Amino acid sequence: MxxxxxxxxxxxxxxxxxxxGFLAQILFGGRFLLQWWHSEKAGESVVPVGFWWLSVVGGTLMLAYALYRRDPVFIFGQGLGLIVYLRNxxxxxxxARRAAVTPPG
Structure with missing residues (x-):
């Protein structure tokens, strides 16, 4: 072939x-499997930090692919998504910093 x-x-x-592009899609899609697995373990909806890291890595790679392909719709969507993932x-x-400084009680 x-x-x-x-x-x-x-x-x-x-x-x-x-x-x-395929690697990016696998990483980006893997975030949903990670979130589902953590939620099942906790018995409630949970969004682990790894979800956001997979979003950033997968989204960045997909943005690179979209830039290479010169796809403005894909570029726009991934670019905006990265802002959300990084903000989270x-x-x-x-x-975490606030919790480390604040004494329990």
Whole structure:
């Protein structure tokens, strides 16, 4: 099977970008499996920090792929999503610092 033809690309470099796109999608999709697993363990809806890290890594790779493909809709969606993911990580870090400073009681 000719992978270049199968994926509708002309060069090995383009095929590598398709591979990056698939990796990005796997990481980005994996965040839902992680969230589901943590929620099942807790018996309630939980969003673990790893969800946001997978969102950032997967979203960044997908944004790179979208930029390479010059897809403005995909670029816009992933760009805005990254702002949300990074903001959530900042809020989590802020809460952790506050909890470390505040004595229990």
């Amino acid at each position: 000719d992978l270049l033809a199968f994926f509708h690309v002309e060069t090995a470099a383009e095929l590598a970008w398709v591979g990056l 990580l900042a809020l989590i870090r802020k809460a």
